Amino acid sequence: MTLTVPVIDISPFTDGTAPEAVVAEIDRACRDLGFLVITGHGVPQPILDRGVEAMSRFFAAPVDTKLQHYRDGYHGGYSEFANMSLGQSLGAEAPADLREGFAAKRHDILDPSSPVWGDEESTRGLRLALTDYYFAMNAVADTLMEIFAVALGRERDYFEQFTFRHDSNLGVFHYPPMQEQPLPGQLRGGAHTDFGGVTVLYAAPSVEGLEVWDGEEWQPVPVIAGTFVINLGDLMQRWTNDVWNSTLHRVTNPADGAWDSDRLSFAFFHQPNKDAVIASLDESSAPKYETITSGQHFVAKIEAMKVTA
Ligand SMILES: O=C(O)CCC(=O)C(=O)O
Numbered sequence: 690m691t692l693t694v695p696v697i698d699i700s701p702f703t704d705g706t707a708p709e710a711v712v713a714e715i716d717r718a719c720r721d722l723g724f725l726v727i728t729g730h731g732v733p734q735p736i737l738d739r740g741v742e743a744m745s746r747f748f749a750a751p752v753d754t755k756l757q758h759y760r761d762g763y764h765g766g767y768s769e770f771a772n773m774s775l776g777q778s779l780g781a782e783a784p785a786d787l788r789e790g791f792a793a794k795r796h797d798i799l800d801p802s803s804p805v806w807g808d809e810e811s812t813r814g815l816r817l818a819l820t821d822y823y824f825a826m827n828a829v830a831d832t833l834m835e836i837f838a839v840a841l842g843r844e845r846d847y848f849e850q851f852t853f854r855h856d857s858n859l860g861v862f863h864y865p866p867m868q869e870q871p872l873p874g875q876l877r878g879g880a881h882t883d884f885g886g887v888t889v890l891y892a893a894p895s896v897e898g899l900e901v902w903d904g905e906e907w908q909p910v911p912v913i914a915g916t917f918v919i920n921l922g923d924l925m926q927r928w929t930n931d932v933w934n935s936t937l938h939r940v941t942n943p944a945d946g947a948w949d950s951d952r953l954s955f956a957f958f959h960q961p962n963k964d965a966v967i968a969s970l971d972e973s974s975a976p977k978y979e980t981i982t983s984g985q986h987f988v989a990k991i992e993a994m995k996v997t998a
């Protein structure tokens with residue numbers, strides 16, 4: 690049987706009309722590919738639109754302007770085109786991804802003088818748009834963690850103790866129009882699994898390209914305006930002792946005739962508190978992994994992804 694990416698309306702959980710049904714559907718999806726598309730998430734469209742508008746303007750600026758949002762040695766802010774390789778996180782050499790990005794963690798969002806904002810006066814609009822966006826995603830992640838807790842046989846608020854002072858990363862990625870033939874195997878985003886707990890991805894309206902490996906072939910993730918793609922990261926797979934899955938995915942290049950298209954995506958990588966102790970939540974199986982903190986797990990993963998060539 691081919692596993693698919695289901696589309697799940699989560700509003701019956703939040704409004705209390707049919708929480709068990711939502712929990713059961715999400716548990717199923719997490720056991721299968723660990724990928725799902727959610728509707729009924731309650732995030733107002735204008736918050737998403739403002740984020741898209743602010744980040745489109747940001748990426749359209751000259752590189753010199755964007756580099757004002759970068760400081761050597763500081764994690765976050767602007768990262769130039771093709772300086773990272775998602776594929777490399779799997780351990781082998783892989784070509785750089787055909788994208789540029791911008792990243793902010795919660796401590797950046799809360800600090801107007803963080804290096805990620807560059808010249809605060811001219812970029813205040815960007816900061817405010819991303820602040821609203823960030824906390825909207827935080828709320829979606831909190832709801833998902835409640836659903837996850839119930840699905841894993843815990844109280845609804847179980848994960849709060851692990852996430853209350855999280856410093857999750859919001860990554861915004863711009864995949865520019867293709868200028869030249871890519872290197873062999875070079876993609877907009879190489880095949881990888883996400884590292885953390887759960888990712889909330891918004892890729893509408895410039896959507897096409899995200900694919901998930903179902904064990905046999907690459908499947909396109911359903912593209913539906915106003916929805917989020919949710920996927921589990923490696924930390925959640927480990928935390929559930931492999932009962933749930935973190936699955937390989939990638940962003941493909943546009944077809945030959947569509948090279949002038951660009952693509953924008955927002956990925957909120959929800960990560961538990963740095964000091965959260967991750968030990969198997971599955972009581973029906975012997976633990977397969979050592980206990981680790983969320984912070985240790987993250988650092989090990991991120992180091993592997995840097996392009997060294
Ligand atoms: O841009 C996308 O649609 C997905 C990007 C992604 O998977 C990632 O950055 O982890």
Ligand SMILES: [Fe+2]
Pocket residue numbers: 881882883938
């Ligand atoms: Fe990813």
